[in-house]
Amino acid sequence: MFEIPTFIILFAMLLALVLAIISKTIYDKILAVNIFGTITVLFIVLFGFLTKRPDFLDIALVYALINFISTIAILKFFEYGDISRSSTKNEQGDI
Amino acid sequence: MGIINLVSSLFITIGALSIIVGLLGVYRMPDFYTRLHAASIIDTLGAMLILFGLILYYGLNIVSLKLLLILIFILITTPTAAHALAKSALHGNLKPILKDD
Numbered sequence: 001m002f003e004i005p006t007f008i009i010l011f012a013m014l015l016a017l018v019l020a021i022i023s024k025t026i027y028d029k030i031l032a033v034n035i036f037g038t039i040t041v042l043f044i045v046l047f048g049f050l051t052k053r054p055d056f057l058d059i060a061l062v063y064a065l066i067n068f069i070s071t072i073a074i075l076k077f078f079e080y081g082d083i084s085r086s087s088t089k090n091e092q093g094d095i
Numbered sequence: 096m097g098i099i100n101l102v103s104s105l106f107i108t109i110g111a112l113s114i115i116v117g118l119l120g121v122y123r124m125p126d127f128y129t130r131l132h133a134a135s136i137i138d139t140l141g142a143m144l145i146l147f148g149l150i151l152y153y154g155l156n157i158v159s160l161k162l163l164l165i166l167i168f169i170l171i172t173t174p175t176a177a178h179a180l181a182k183s184a185l186h187g188n189l190k191p192i193l194k195d196d
Contacts, residue, residue, distance in 0.1 A: 001104040005111035005145070012114045019121060027127055027184040034176055035121065035134055038169065039114060042145050045165065046107075049149060057161040064165060068172035075183045 002050040009043045030074055037067030099151060106148030114141040126192045127184055131177055138173035142166070 016039060020032035041064045048056030113136060120133030146166040150159045 001100065002107070005107045008108075008111040008115060012111075012118055015115075015118045015122075019118070025127065025189065027180060027187070027189060028130065031121075031127075031131060031134055031180060034173075034180070035118070035137055038138055038142060038173060041165065041169065042110075042114075042142060045146070045149065045162070049152075054153075054158045054161075057158065057165065061161065061165055061168065064168045064172065068176055071176045072179055075179050079183045079186055 002046055006043070006046045006050055009039060009046060013039050013043060026078060030071065030078075034067070034071050037063070037071075041067065103148040103152040106144050106151065110141045110144030110148060113137075113144065117141060127189055128181060128191045131181055135174070135177055138169065138177070142169045142173075 013036060016032055016036040020029055020036065023029055023032060041060050044056050044060040044063060048054050048060070117133055117136035117140070120136065121130050124130045124133050143166065146162050146169075150162050150166075153159045153162070
């Protein structure tokens with residue numbers, strides 16, 4: 001019962017990669033990579049159930065968190081030109 | 096065995112199809128901000144339907160607890176990422192298409 005959704009999700013991952021390649025501005029590319037990460041989490045979950053090894057859920061959990069952190073870090077780099085710079089006036093930084 | 100498997104496989108298939116629908120919206124929309132709106136369907140509807148179908152399939156044990164944890168993380172993090180993306184695009188002088196244009 002997991003075969004057909006897994007193949008649909010593989011096709012969606014292919015579409016997200018093509019979107020990341022053909023889009024013009026940097027924000028569209030970041031959006032496509034974010035979509036690709038979310039679909040990858042769902043694919044890892046479904047692949048673990050397909051091969052009857054639900055241990056893959058831990059990897060999916062870690063991947064969801066890494067996807068969020070990488071999106072925020074790339075956005076901060078493109079907005080301020082520096083990852084470690086504070087966006088407000090205080091010197092403590094805002095991460 | 097029978098009816099719960101049927102309902103959960105229905106949920107998972109509808110979730111996978113709604114991911115395709117969200118990607119079609121991202122391909123077809125004219126503007127970055129409307130594309131961001133279409134991409135939220137993938138993060139909420141697709142992920143929620145697939146993970147809820149898997150929870151229904153597996154019953155109550157440690158696996159479904161991990162699935163619920165993934166669902167909560169996705170529901171917290173992806174709207175935050177979309178909000179940061181829209182704010183960063185607005186600060187980067189990416190103008191939205193308005194009705195008067």
